[in-house]
Amino acid sequence: MNDWQILSERIRGVQPSATLAVDSKAKAMKADGVDVIGFGAGEPNFPTPDYVVEAAAAACRDPKNHRYTPTAGLPELRHAIAQKTFRDSHVEVTDDQVVVTNGGKQAVYESMQILLDPGDEVIIPAPYWTTYPEAVRLAGGVPVTVFAGAERGFEPDIDAIEAARTERTKAIIVNSPANPTGAIWKAETIEAVGRWALDHHVWVVSDEIYEHLHYDGVQTTYIGAAVPQIREQLLVLNGVAKTYAMTGWRVGWMVAPEPVARAAAKLQGHLTSNVSNVSQRAALAAVEGSLDAVARMREAFDRRRRAIVAALNAVDGVTCPVPQGAFYAFADVRALLGRPVGPHDTPVETSAQLAALLLDEVHIAAVPGEAFGAPGYLRFSYALADDQLKEGMRRFARWVEQGR
Ligand SMILES: Cc1ncc(COP(=O)(O)O)c(C=O)c1O
The missing domain is CATH 3.40.640.10 (Type I PLP-dependent aspartate aminotransferase-like (Major domain))
Known part of the structure; x- marks a missing residue:
């Protein structure tokens, strides 16, 4: 790039959204046919309630909304x-x-x-x-x-x-x-x-x-x-x-x-x-409208929350406090750092490297704590289907065990 083409200091100082980056890498791998389990996304895996979609469809047909x-x-x-x-x-x-x-x-x-x-x-x-x-x-x-x-x-x-x-x-x-x-x-x-x-x-x-x-x-x-x-x-x-x-x-x-x-x-x-x-x-x-739809989502999230927290804490070297809100489990993985991990005994120093390895080697996408001002942690969103969650946690646990 020539000097005159250099973009503003303001935009050069901005970090890209790490959560969106993990999500788009996982989505690209999926599009290539890789069976990726996405713990990265910050979005519910439920459809928007029908009555909301209906209201939008009706709005589309009414020219006043154009x-x-x-x-x-x-x-x-x-x-x-x-x-x-x-x-x-x-x-x-x-x-x-x-x-x-x-x-x-x-x-x-x-x-x-x-x-x-x-x-x-x-x-x-x-x-x-x-x-x-x-x-x-x-x-x-x-x-x-x-x-x-x-x-x-x-x-x-x-x-x-x-x-x-x-x-x-x-x-x-x-x-x-x-x-x-x-x-x-x-x-x-x-x-x-x-x-x-x-x-x-x-x-x-x-x-x-x-x-x-x-x-x-x-x-x-x-x-x-x-x-x-x-x-x-x-x-x-x-x-x-x-x-x-x-x-x-x-x-x-x-x-x-x-x-x-x-x-x-x-x-x-x-x-x-x-x-x-x-x-x-x-x-x-x-x-x-009512809050019925979120009450139903909450039930599903609660079930997954219990499942993921139990699964994470069962992995040697991982500790995860029980979250009481949102749909994220924030696991402390510091005990996995500073030593070789995984079946290929890859040395890993940071949670960012750990997240990259997990995506490459066992195709599970979690967001490294570096993105949230908390190196040494991984964020797992549990807004995904129960069977996916179970399979993702199985892969994670096995991957860690194989390294020992
Ligand atoms: C804490 C927090 N605030 C705000 C948002 C913004 O959500 P949206 O822009 O999709 O309404 C998010 C989305 O991930 C969030 O996690």
């Missing part, structure tokens, strides 16, 4: 989201506080673009969803990670958060239930973070996209309900992807104080404009 909608979303959908926010997060909001985005991911991106000036810092509890630090960097901000390992249930210590605070701290990200760990933070932790943010004038970005995927009777604590005074500095991010098995429809949203919502709409007006009108109609059917 047009732009207002940038911030269909008024009916914004209203339904405001009501849903009250039902679930127990936070009363107006329709004007809602902005419909192209997936929860765009809501994350827009939040950072709106809140940050160059050099502003965002505290990101780690292990974190791989997109957060990149969204911060794309906005010129500085991600400041605060790590909490399996021994703490992947839950940050408020003292560690306070130790990471500087005069440039502008925001903190809260994600419970969490990707990649499946952790649901205790109510005390959520409250402590809320009070800390209030005391220090820090914005809170609460990503609640896994809110309805919880097990063992443990439910997440919504920070806006736990610390109501926080609402003037709270951005709630959410979407239909995980709750209604709608990853491909690309509908998410931000609920924020009105000036923030207006800013997000202004940005979106130059970025993508409105979300696909038909997808918004589908999301409207989903959000206005």
Whole structure:
């Protein structure tokens, strides 16, 4: 590449999404006829509920939906989201506080673009969803990670958060239930973070996209309900992807104080404009509908969660705490590193190398912890069929055993 062709520093500084990379490599291998078992994907393996698909099909046939909608979303959908926010997060909001985005991911991106000036810092509890630090960097901000390992249930210590605070701290990200760990933070932790943010004038970005995927009777604590005074500095991010098995429809949203919502709409007006009108109609059917479909998915996920955690812990050198939310098991594989593993006694130093070997040698796709600020771990999504899960775990265990 000639000098004049060099792309911007901004884009060169961004890491590609490691989760999408694993997923696309696994999909490419599958397309070549390889029997890959995909523990990489962050999407439910269920179809979108029929009534949602029907609403979209009807919307396609109605020419009014062949047009732009207002940038911030269909008024009916914004209203339904405001009501849903009250039902679930127990936070009363107006329709004007809602902005419909192209997936929860765009809501994350827009939040950072709106809140940050160059050099502003965002505290990101780690292990974190791989997109957060990149969204911060794309906005010129500085991600400041605060790590909490399996021994703490992947839950940050408020003292560690306070130790990471500087005069440039502008925001903190809260994600419970969490990707990649499946952790649901205790109510005390959520409250402590809320009070800390209030005391220090820090914005809170609460990503609640896994809110309805919880097990063992443990439910997440919504920070806006736990610390109501926080609402003037709270951005709630959410979407239909995980709750209604709608990853491909690309509908998410931000609920924020009105000036923030207006800013997000202004940005979106130059970025993508409105979300696909038909997808918004589908999301409207989903959000206005019942939570029955997610309750059924939850049962299946719960069964798989138990199966995968038991299977992972049965592998010598692997420890996996029991996740209480989302659909991920986050396994500590540090005991497998720094020595030869697998039937060919291949020396492996990092979880990234381990994940690559597993994909090449036994065709199982898991995402290395490096993608989540947690080297030494592997993330296994259990949003796959029961027999696949069983077969994948059999391959993993056998592969490790053969190495000894
Ligand atoms: C924590 C978290 N937030 C947000 C999203 C965004 O989802 P989407 O853009 O598909 O709505 C994801 C997807 O994996 C996620 O794991």
